Amino acid sequence: MRATSIGHAGILVETHAGSILCDPWFVPAFHGSWFPFPRNDQLSDDLLARIEGADFLYVSHLHGDHHDEPWLRRHLRRDIPILLPGFPTKEQQRTLAALGFTEFVRTVDTEELEIAPGLTVAIHIESSITDGPGGDSALVVSDGESILVDQNDCRTNDLGQLGAHGPVDLQFLQFSGAIWYPMVYEMPEEEKARLCRAKVESQFSRAMRYVEKVGSRYVVPSAGPPCFLDEDLFPFNVVTGDEPSIFPDQTEFLARLDAAGHQGLLNIPGTTIEVTPGGVEVTHPLPDDEVEAIFADKGAYLRRYQADWAPWLHDLKAGWARPSTDLLATLREWWEPLLAMAPTLRQQVGANMLLRAGDLDVLVDFPAGEVRAWDGEPYAFRFDIARELVETVVEQRAVDWSNSLLLSLRFTAWRESEFNEYVYNFLKSLSRLRMRRAEAEVVRKLTPQSELEAAQEPDIRIGDHVVQRRCPHRNADLAAFGEIDGCELVCTLHGWRFDLDTGRCLTSADHPLRVRPADEPAPSAEHAT
Structure with missing residues (x-):
């Protein structure tokens, strides 16, 4: 070969x-x-x-x-x-x-x-x-x-x-x-x-x-x-x-x-x-x-x-789309029906996102499912992107802005607190097919049935602790990717960290880890449910 x-x-x-x-x-x-x-x-x-x-x-x-x-x-x-x-x-x-x-x-x-x-x-x-x-x-x-x-x-x-x-x-x-x-x-x-x-x-x-x-x-x-x-x-x-x-x-x-x-x-x-x-x-x-x-x-x-x-490079930049007459109206017409399809995803974002496209400030109100001009409302996430790049991907009707825009690194970003994967899941799912799957993925992750299935998988021992087999971030096998770093467990697949005393995720909210000291008996079935 x-x-x-x-x-x-x-x-x-x-x-x-x-x-x-x-x-x-x-x-x-x-x-x-x-x-x-x-x-x-x-x-x-x-x-x-x-x-x-x-x-x-x-x-x-x-x-x-x-x-x-x-x-x-x-x-x-x-x-x-x-x-x-x-x-x-x-x-x-x-x-x-x-x-x-x-x-x-x-x-x-x-x-x-x-x-x-x-x-x-x-x-x-x-x-x-x-x-x-x-x-x-x-x-x-x-x-x-x-x-x-x-x-x-x-x-x-x-x-x-x-x-x-x-x-x-x-x-x-x-x-x-x-x-x-x-x-x-x-x-x-x-x-x-x-x-x-x-x-x-x-x-x-x-x-x-x-x-x-x-x-x-x-x-x-x-x-x-x-x-x-x-x-x-x-x-x-x-x-x-x-x-x-x-x-x-x-x-x-x-x-x-x-x-x-x-x-x-x-x-x-x-x-x-x-x-x-x-x-x-x-x-x-x-x-x-x-x-x-x-x-x-x-x-x-x-x-x-x-x-x-x-x-x-000079010729490429010369071909980027020029500002349109009504970018805001185009985004509203495109995105609001998608937001309506994803109530659970919107709830997980739970805040406003501001898109600054040059001289245009667009607010994506996830709780309300609206796209409108920003009027000074508070926001938790902000992206500053040159308007010609936004115009270009809008003109292309790019359904995955991670691939078509964000990986360019041609923007700056700010967030109020920790990483929120659902903001990016929205920006990667800008079609009806993609948004349908994005919403289903959120529902699957939050449903009690998924938690029950995870609970039924045998826990594993890592160092002096017993932890659940799968990382709550993206289901990575912690038998392969889990490492103890002081008082924290690290999932080396994506670098997410968890407090070994409480199981609290230190990288993002709402991703707790089931964990106990190895010398502590497992909870009874009554307490585990």
Whole structure:
């Protein structure tokens, strides 16, 4: 088996039975904010031909750094068979079909499928409203001799499943950040820097848990970080290590792997990894000293990259939508019917959100389900976004503002108190289909039946405490992700923290954890109900 990095989460997997093109991303994403790092706009003609001639296409999910719509539209034949994750909706298939693709191979979550003689795949999905009605996915590829896990940035809850298809030879996985928090938030710089350091540590800890559970012979850092070439966003790059950013590059994670006794493989776009039962051979497209210079002299590398793409960025910005005549009326007509569909979600937000779009202040009154001009009313959440960007996503009728707008990091935010996931769930669910699922997800999480089901799952012991098996945030298995940190339990999947004495969630309200000292008897059935 040969795996060639093509940038970010992109991989070309080639076997004797066929080839699979995974997550090709070449056109900068999120309003020209994210660029592949290292750059992948200088691949060899031979590799580009193999990419465009692949036998199968796999797109893990619909985020713009994985689903590169402009590139897919121009570079792949329309009848390439597309391996579809078994998401609960057909949104991904409809999206790809709208680009003209015609051949789809729909898979069943975790089940192995032979797609060509001697070539087997299994796609594992993680479906959550926080990823949209589709979700995210990971791919396992076997050619009968070697097994590759392309985990990209899929945060599976059951870690053991990815290794259940046999001993893993190569594991590609995300280690870096892929979110706007805390960089865009208004807060003291010292606090922001502290939160960035904590976020990076949480990212590394999460990735290491996957590494330990999957047990691959070799680990390949993948799916990040991006780099930022717009001068306004350039400080988000980690160059000196002092920047308030959650985007460290793979050299830092490789050091963590090495310290823990795992074999990590440095890769850049064009790096080929040949896997055999006897070992691995890594071939870079550049001399070793030039590969090293990408990371050792990263600032100069990024400035050259920036200069090459400056004209493209200029033209992109020139095409952003100009202010319309009545943005407020458009948002009201679009959003108020969606708010009416989601009374439980609105209740969980429980406050106003202010959207400042340039000279227009729009208040989203979640308790009342209204969208109106702000007239000085109090609010608990605020987003300041350039009006032309808001106009652009409104003109596109973008249904997921996390993907289409917020991941650009081209905004600032403020919140009155702790994180409220339901605000973002609303902004990710701006269609009737998505909002129907968003509301159902909230109801499911709050219903007593779900609590009863969770209560029936055996508790587990972590250190000197017995805790419920599943994290109340996103159902992660605490047997894999739970860690004791002083008087707190940390779920390393997303870094959420809980007070071990009370079970109170220290990261967000209304997510208590069932916990007791290990030497304390379990409550009786009478008291447990």
